[in-house]
Amino acid sequence: MRVYLAGPDVFLPEPLARAAALKAVCARHGLCGVSPLDALAGGDPVSWGGLGEAMRIARRNEAHIAGCAALVANLTPFRGPSADAGTVFELGFMRALGRPVFGWSNSAEPFAARSRAFCRDAAPVDGVWRDEEGMLIEDFPPLADNLMIDGAIAASGGVLVVRGVARGDAWRDLAAFEACVAEVARRLKG
Amino acid sequence: MRVYLAGPDVFLPEPLARAAALKAVCARHGLCGVSPLDALAGGDPVSWGGLGEAMRIARRNEAHIAGCAALVANLTPFRGPSADAGTVFELGFMRALGRPVFGWSNSAEPFAARSRAFCRDAAPVDGVWRDEEGMLIEDFPPLADNLMIDGAIAASGGVLVVRGVARGDAWRDLAAFEACVAEVARRLKG
Numbered sequence: 001m002r003v004y005l006a007g008p009d010v011f012l013p014e015p016l017a018r019a020a021a022l023k024a025v026c027a028r029h030g031l032c033g034v035s036p037l038d039a040l041a042g043g044d045p046v047s048w049g050g051l052g053e054a055m056r057i058a059r060r061n062e063a064h065i066a067g068c069a070a071l072v073a074n075l076t077p078f079r080g081p082s083a084d085a086g087t088v089f090e091l092g093f094m095r096a097l098g099r100p101v102f103g104w105s106n107s108a109e110p111f112a113a114r115s116r117a118f119c120r121d122a123a124p125v126d127g128v129w130r131d132e133e134g135m136l137i138e139d140f141p142p143l144a145d146n147l148m149i150d151g152a153i154a155a156s157g158g159v160l161v162v163r164g165v166a167r168g169d170a171w172r173d174l175a176a177f178e179a180c181v182a183e184v185a186r187r188l189k190g
Numbered sequence: 191m192r193v194y195l196a197g198p199d200v201f202l203p204e205p206l207a208r209a210a211a212l213k214a215v216c217a218r219h220g221l222c223g224v225s226p227l228d229a230l231a232g233g234d235p236v237s238w239g240g241l242g243e244a245m246r247i248a249r250r251n252e253a254h255i256a257g258c259a260a261l262v263a264n265l266t267p268f269r270g271p272s273a274d275a276g277t278v279f280e281l282g283f284m285r286a287l288g289r290p291v292f293g294w295s296n297s298a299e300p301f302a303a304r305s306r307a308f309c310r311d312a313a314p315v316d317g318v319w320r321d322e323e324g325m326l327i328e329d330f331p332p333l334a335d336n337l338m339i340d341g342a343i344a345a346s347g348g349v350l351v352v353r354g355v356a357r358g359d360a361w362r363d364l365a366a367f368e369a370c371v372a373e374v375a376r377r378l379k380g
Contacts, residue, residue, distance in 0.1 A: 151248020
């Protein structure tokens with residue numbers, strides 16, 4: 001059963017080694033992990049020949065997702081209180097295909113608290129928290145990220161595994177990932 | 191023709207007034223703007239009765255998107271170098287439905303430059319920029335955000351309109367939005 005591995009893991013210094021580590025965890029649970037770094041079976045369509053590298057990567061990732069039975073997203077916060085934008089896009093994409101989406105994160109802090117900490121001048125106004133530009137800070141504890149993300153995972157029959165780790169281990173520790181993959185295996189095969 | 195208005199505009203201090211302003215622009219171009227704040231025609235399904243507010247909002251937004259012919263996303267950077275996570279999720283959702291997605295942003299700075307500025311300790315390592323955790327900074331100028339976002343808009347037949355505005359006008363100026371909506375009208379009716 002093919003499972004797409006969404007996440008900013010592709011930005012790590014050794015992205016191929018990371019992809020291999022994630023795939024090894026999947027294999028232990030009887031799943032075939034598909035990395036954004038994998039080539040497409042059959043290669044890129046000829047019609048993509050005129051596209052630049054970024055556009056080809058985007059098309060390839062969409063094709064990989066469409067070829068998988070489920071998606072597992074690394075939702076560890078990335079350059080801000082939310083998950084990586086590319087990862088969130090891919091989660092929304094798979095959700096619209098009607099297949100189960102799963103998430104894991106190495107931050108156990110709820111999204112509301114993380115957002116307040118990020119917006120240094122955040123303050124309560126008439127009972128709700130707002131940032132320095134007056135924009136509302138979404139406050140639905142214990143959601144792990146924007147409600148579209150938690151909502152999609154729950155509605156699709158997936159799970160979101162969060163686990164606090166030491167700061168330097170955010171891009172190393174795979175315990176939450178493995179717990180998530182175990183759930184994927186249980187639910188896809190159940 | 192119904193067009194879903196994705197964006198963190200719902201977090202503004204006067205979200206209903208903002209939605210009305212966005213819808214007025216759509217109406218001028220012969221389009222029906224659909225806000226995440228709109229009630230669903232027919233109301234929420236009875237099966238959602240047991241869900242909490244956040245989950246009902248997530249389901250409602252997905253239903254709104256599924257009922258629209260196109261999506262227009264406010265991609266102005268939100269609490270970090272990328273667009274709002276909920277907005278990006280919705281863009282991915284509509285892209286997977288195979289309908290055109292459009293974007294607009296009040297930041298004209300490319301994503302790569304914005305990301306380097308956000309990561310204060312970013313530095314070039316062996317020819318690529320990395321942040322303080324060693325994570326690569328995507329560098330495909332002139333992309334406006336993560337390549338999945340720009341890629342989806344281009345592949346779907348949409349456009350992305352970026353326009354630099356004064357710092358205090360990021361959540362006020364609607365010139366880029368109107369230019370984007372004009373393109374939606376031209377392409378949907380063309």
